[in-house]
Amino acid sequence: MSVLIVGSIAIDNIRTQTEQKDDLLGGSASYASVAASFFDSVNMVGIVGTDFPKPYRELFINRGVNLEGLEVAEGKTFRWTGEYEVNMDNRRTLNTELNVFETYQPKLPQSYRSSQLILLGNISPALQLHVLDQVDRPGFVVADTMNLWIDVALEDLNKVLKRIDLLVINDSEASQLTKKDNLIQAGRAILQIGPKYVAIKKGAHGCLLLSQDQFFSVGAYPLEHVKDPTGAGDCFAGAFAGYLGSLEKSAFDFSDLKKAVVYGSLLASFSVEAFSLDGIKDLTQKDLDRRFQVFRSMSHFD
Amino acid sequence: MSVLIVGSIAIDNIRTQTEQKDDLLGGSASYASVAASFFDSVNMVGIVGTDFPKPYRELFINRGVNLEGLEVAEGKTFRWTGEYEVNMDNRRTLNTELNVFETYQPKLPQSYRSSQLILLGNISPALQLHVLDQVDRPGFVVADTMNLWIDVALEDLNKVLKRIDLLVINDSEASQLTKKDNLIQAGRAILQIGPKYVAIKKGAHGCLLLSQDQFFSVGAYPLEHVKDPTGAGDCFAGAFAGYLGSLEKSAFDFSDLKKAVVYGSLLASFSVEAFSLDGIKDLTQKDLDRRFQVFRSMSHFD
Numbered sequence A, B: 001m002s003v004l005i006v007g008s009i010a011i012d013n014i015r016t017q018t019e020q021k022d023d024l025l026g027g028s029a030s031y032a033s034v035a036a037s038f039f040d041s042v043n044m045v046g047i048v049g050t051d052f053p054k055p056y057r058e059l060f061i062n063r064g065v066n067l068e069g070l071e072v073a074e075g076k077t078f079r080w081t082g083e084y085e086v087n088m089d090n091r092r093t094l095n096t097e098l099n100v101f102e103t104y105q106p107k108l109p110q111s112y113r114s115s116q117l118i119l120l121g122n123i124s125p126a127l128q129l130h131v132l133d134q135v136d137r138p139g140f141v142v143a144d145t146m147n148l149w150i151d152v153a154l155e156d157l158n159k160v161l162k163r164i165d166l167l168v169i170n171d172s173e174a175s176q177l178t179k180k181d182n183l184i185q186a187g188r189a190i191l192q193i194g195p196k197y198v199a200i201k202k203g204a205h206g207c208l209l210l211s212q213d214q215f216f217s218v219g220a221y222p223l224e225h226v227k228d229p230t231g232a233g234d235c236f237a238g239a240f241a242g243y244l245g246s247l248e249k250s251a252f253d254f255s256d257l258k259k260a261v262v263y264g265s266l267l268a269s270f271s272v273e274a275f276s277l278d279g280i281k282d283l284t285q286k287d288l289d290r291r292f293q294v295f296r297s298m299s300h301f302d
Helices: A028-036 A054-062 A125-133 A147-152 A154-162 A171-178 A183-193 A232-246 A254-271 A285-299 B028-036 B054-062 B125-133 B147-152 B154-163 B171-178 B183-193 B232-246 B254-271 B285-299
Strands: A003-006 A010-015 A020-026 A042-049 A066-073 A078-084 A091-097 A117-120 A140-144 A166-170 A197-201 A207-210 A215-218 B003-006 B010-015 B020-026 B042-049 B066-073 B079-084 B091-097 B117-120 B140-144 B166-170 B197-201 B207-210 B215-218
Touching: A003 A028, A003 A125, A003 A232, A010 A091, A020 A028, A028 A042, A028 A054, A028 A232, A028 A254, A042 A078, A054 A066, A117 A125, A117 A232, A125 A154, A140 A232, A147 A154, A147 A171, A154 A183, A166 A171, A166 A232, A171 A183, A171 A197, A183 A197, A183 A207, A197 A232, A197 A254, A207 A254, A215 A254, A215 B285, A232 A254, A254 A285, A285 B215, B003 B028, B003 B125, B003 B232, B010 B091, B020 B028, B028 B042, B028 B054, B028 B232, B028 B254, B054 B066, B117 B125, B117 B232, B125 B154, B140 B154, B140 B232, B147 B154, B147 B171, B154 B183, B166 B171, B166 B232, B171 B183, B171 B197, B183 B197, B183 B207, B197 B232, B197 B254, B207 B254, B215 B254, B232 B254, B254 B285
Parallel strands: A003 A042, A003 A117, A010 A078, A042 A066, A117 A140, A140 A166, A166 A197, B003 B042, B003 B117, B010 B079, B042 B066, B117 B140, B140 B166, B166 B197
Antiparallel strands: A010 A020, A078 A091, A197 A207, A207 A215, B010 B020, B079 B091, B197 B207, B207 B215
16 A cells, blocks of 8 residues: 655755765655655655755655655745764754745645555644544554654644554653653553554664553664764654555554564664665665665574 | 682662662672573682671572582671662662672682683672683683773773673673774774673663674563662673573574573563562573563564
8 A cells, every 4th residue: 555654855954073965855754755665655745845956856756756745835945954963863953944844734635635554754743633634544644753842742742642553753752752761661651642552763772662562672773883863763764654555454463563663773774874865765675685684683583 | 511600799788769778689699690590500609708698698509509619708798889870770889898808819619610601790800810710721701891890900801801702791881991882883892802792781772792793682671660770780691601501512603692692681681670689589480481482572573
């Protein structure tokens, strides 16, 4: 089945301690859609300005991403400038220009409204709800979020949590949302708000997956060097949803979700090895298969 | 084969944010020997004072630990008082009384000198070397260490590293020793100093195992509450060595070491659920088997 992915499409300026790159393709929908495209067909929903570079549009098309839901509005594309500290775990937003995103109200093309598998990428909870309202009968809904929305839009975020099946969230945000440092406690507290599953991303420490009565833990692919962590979480969510979509099922069991976590971790690991989408856009099936085998042998013990 | 375990035997006073317990059985050799005893026969080497409580001695005997190498010296047993902060990851030493440990020079009984499998528990590197010198032809040597020895005995610690097969170390200590924040880089730097393998313990984030060309990552058993983290690392090292001993082999392959890491993590998880050795001393084979199955299902994904 096709995966419906909504999120931001951005032009990023990235500063790390050693490099500075401007005018890169970024945004949660961009990363997630390209990551998902390795597993399933993708219907993207988002907005860009008339300045959106043609090569970036072509990158989506080359990955087979359906752009019927991509609105092009008079004006400039959303822009974000961020800086990473030495350890790459902490980043600061230096500048945000919402531009065409400021008044954006996502409108789903008719053909998207029967979507079964939905990824609400990292955008404001209000927009996530607005998208969900336009889907006839959602089958399985995955949502991502970030610290900003916990700070400024908690009420809407709680509404989202009651309408989704799985939340993707990182460790510090899980603790922020639930006021619990222990991630098992934090995960269980999130399940009590609404979703049946929560995936807690821990960066270099891997990822946890919790349901009411089941638990999964996978390490991160061992990387000595991280070039640009931007979009790693979006790639995780995109590959996660894309893998589930590829199963062509209406309900998933825990073992499906485990493998989705592994594929999410896998795409995230490729993503951080290069700036923007350069780490994932040209991946081959062989690249995916080889790294999947590494995940398998580094996790299994008999 | 029997496992030779050397380390400290202590009387601990422990303060957590909610509880305070005095005169507990502690010390690296105590935890490690009892943890190892679930897998293999254990020859313990250490020292206590004439004040050492009889019930603690009986605890070792009940677990089948061979005490021929346990010296009883005139005077008081080594005492340690420690306090944990809220998150249980940070602890402060409030008081240390070396007592009989101050002038201790471990002396191996003749029957221990042909030991093949050796765990140099967390004591000063000089004492670890002194023990190693008394073994005829060590087969496989595991060593543990701590931040204190990196600070005050780095030269001796480097000598230890050149004579062992596997180092057990926690994440912050691995970074401290190698001056590398990235744990994959830190692990590889440790392998360059000497050992063929390094196991990096990450507390609630689990454990990594690295060799020159292989990698393993296992999550921690999901615990919502930790009562007393004291000795978790010693239990890890003890169960690790004990499991290897139980294999009755002269050489181990990476899959053996993976399972040793899992059993190490498993005993550590039981240990932190209670003060002192209360979490592990009465474990049954059924307890071990059940938790091993949890580790398996939380780590395997097909």
